[in-house]
Amino acid sequence: MLAQPHDKPKPSASVTAPPANFDEAYTQGFAYVWSTLRRMGVREASLPDVTHDVFIVVFRRWNDFDSARPLRPWLFGIAYRVASDHFALAHQRRERLDADVATDHVAHEPSPERALESAQRRAMVHEALQEIPMEQRAVLIAFDLEEQPMNEIALAMEVPVKTGYSRLRLAREALVGALDRALRRRGER
Amino acid sequence: MNEEPMVEYPAHIEALMSDAREMFEPPAGAQEAVRLRLAKTLGPAMISQAAVPAATQGLSALWATLAALTVGVVIAWVALRRPAPTAHPATSPVASAQVSVPAPAVLSRPVVTPVVVPVVSPVQAIVPVNSQANTVATVAPRPLDTLAAEQAILDRARASVRRSEWDTALSALQLHARRFARGQLVAEREAMRVRALMASGRREEGQRVARSFVSRFAAHPLRSAVEAMAQ
Numbered sequence: 001m002l003a004q005p006h007d008k009p010k011p012s013a014s015v016t017a018p019p020a021n022f023d024e025a026y027t028q029g030f031a032y033v034w035s036t037l038r039r040m041g042v043r044e045a046s047l048p049d050v051t052h053d054v055f056i057v058v059f060r061r062w063n064d065f066d067s068a069r070p071l072r073p074w075l076f077g078i079a080y081r082v083a084s085d086h087f088a089l090a091h092q093r094r095e096r097l098d099a100d101v102a103t104d105h106v107a108h109e110p111s112p113e114r115a116l117e118s119a120q121r122r123a124m125v126h127e128a129l130q131e132i133p134m135e136q137r138a139v140l141i142a143f144d145l146e147e148q149p150m151n152e153i154a155l156a157m158e159v160p161v162k163t164g165y166s167r168l169r170l171a172r173e174a175l176v177g178a179l180d181r182a183l184r185r186r187g188e189r
Numbered sequence: 190m191n192e193e194p195m196v197e198y199p200a201h202i203e204a205l206m207s208d209a210r211e212m213f214e215p216p217a218g219a220q221e222a223v224r225l226r227l228a229k230t231l232g233p234a235m236i237s238q239a240a241v242p243a244a245t246q247g248l249s250a251l252w253a254t255l256a257a258l259t260v261g262v263v264i265a266w267v268a269l270r271r272p273a274p275t276a277h278p279a280t281s282p283v284a285s286a287q288v289s290v291p292a293p294a295v296l297s298r299p300v301v302t303p304v305v306v307p308v309v310s311p312v313q314a315i316v317p318v319n320s321q322a323n324t325v326a327t328v329a330p331r332p333l334d335t336l337a338a339e340q341a342i343l344d345r346a347r348a349s350v351r352r353s354e355w356d357t358a359l360s361a362l363q364l365h366a367r368r369f370a371r372g373q374l375v376a377e378r379e380a381m382r383v384r385a386l387m388a389s390g391r392r393e394e395g396q397r398v399a400r401s402f403v404s405r406f407a408a409h410p411l412r413s414a415v416e417a418m419a420q
Contacts, residue, residue, distance in 0.1 A: 026227070030220045035212040048219060049410035052226050059231055060336060085347070089384060089414040118208045125209035145210050165195070172196040179202050 018067040022059050029058075029075045036076060039141045040083045041130045054082045069155075073148055077156030080138045087134065128178035136171035143168055339365065339374045346381055355389035376402070380411040383418050395419055 019025035033054050034047055042050050057078050065074055129137050135157075142153045143164075154164040198206060342365040349358035362382045365372065372378070379402045386395030399419030403412060 026224065030223070031212065031215055034215040034219065038213040039209075047215075048223055048226075051219075052223050052230070053410055055223070055227055056230060059227075060340070086414075088351070089380065089411065089418065118211070121205050121208040122211065125205050144206060147210075169196055172198065176196065176198065176202055179205060183201070 019071060020067075022062050025058060025062070025065070025071060025075075026055055029071055030055075032072055033075055033079050036079050036141065036146070037083055039126065039129065039145060040079070040134070040138060041126075042083055042086060046086070050082060050086050053086070054079050057082060070152065072146070073142070073152035073156040076138075076142055076146075076148065076153070077158070080134075080157060084134055124179065124182050125175075128175055128182055131178045132171050132174045136167045136174065139164055139167040140171035140175060144172070335369070336373050339369050339372045342368070343374055343377055343381065346378075346385075350381060350385060350388075353388070355385045358385045359389070376406045376409050376411060379406075380415050380418075383415050387418050 019028050030051070034051055037047055037050050037054070038044065054075070058075065061078070065071075129141070132140065138157065139153060142148045142156075143150060150161055150164050150168070154161045157164065159167075342361055346358045346361035346365070349355075349361060359382065362378055362385065365374075365378050369375070369378075379398060383395050383399045383402065386392070386398060396419045399415050402409075402415050406412060
């Protein structure tokens with residue numbers, strides 16, 4: 001069971017020194033942005049394009065970055081907006097996580113069998129995530145999967161902290177429902 | 190502090206979530222491939238040469254050559270257009286002085302716009318160019334200032350698109366086109382224009398703009414989205 005939000009450990013997003021320039025931000029943040037966009041529902045084939053667009057915005061808004069704050073929540077806010085625009089522009093060819101989830105590169109795969117099981121579970125979660133409205137999905141990804149503090153998430157998404165928690169609550173309810181339905185379809189519940 | 194009752198995950202869901210916390214790793218080469226595209230899009234100045242693959246070194250030389258040529262042309266242009274000192278006594282001697290605008294070491298955009306600008310007094314700076322009868326060069330806006338102005342207009346258009354207020358969006362896009370015919374966000378503007386036109390029922394016009402987009406921005410990341418929208 002998850003702890004209550006206020007009890008949840010809030011590990012630092014990054015222990016590395018804050019980036020001094022765009023190049024360092026790119027090096028530190030590339031894998032994070034890639035993974036976050038994937039979690040938000042950007043298809044693998046579109047990831048290079050959308051990641052590129054995220055860092056275009058990072059470059060253009062570099063002067064807004066507060067080096068006293070962690071990099072990841074700032075990148076998250078930009079990735080959230082770019083992914084939202086990407087989905088909006090591509091609404092006629094609605095981006096969905098398809099079966100290609102299982103082909104994604106997964107960190108630290110212990111064995112082929114376990115990796116396959118793990119990939120299937122990840123695919124199920126990420127398919128379920130796509131049933132949640134983007135603004136709620138993003139909060140859940142940042143809080144529950146990336147374990148970022150809610151105050152940073154709210155800041156990045158430009159919403160009050162209370163709104164962030166409301167979105168998290170709605171997202172969790174929706175995710176539990178979606179996952180239970182998926183498990184029933186698979187005969188596992 | 191959150192006071193809402195928070196949904197907790199049942200154990201079987203939490204087991205699934207633990208797998209989902211694993212990050213998606215980018216495939217080998219993806220980081221360098223995107224970096225290369227960024228260098229081509231933004232110019233190599235903002236990415237340190239040490240980190241840029243060798244393939245972009247030629248690009249760097251090209252940017253440097255373009256910048257040098259541009260500086261030379263601008264200096265010559267300003268020298269030719271500079272009025273005789275007695276023609277406009279009100280013009281401050283400082284007005285024709287020239288300074289180099291130092292570009293930020295890392296975050297500067299590629300210097301293809303003039304880097305030499307005339308210094309004018311505040312009064313001259315706000316006088317319309319036409320009233321100066323081409324005797325005083327205007328202050329060139331810095332690229333990042335121009336970009337911010339462009340972005341602000343497109344943000345307004347985007348907000349209208351989100352509200353499905355197509356006419357308002359198209360008006361904002363038209364404003365951008367008037368002010369920034371050769372702006373840095375032309376592709377973004379045109380992509381949004383396709384969407385607004387198609388959504389508002391002006392399909393033929395939208396498809397025409399889409400075709401123009403594809404021919405002008407063949408390698409742009411928004412190309413596939415534009416083509417899909419125009420179908």
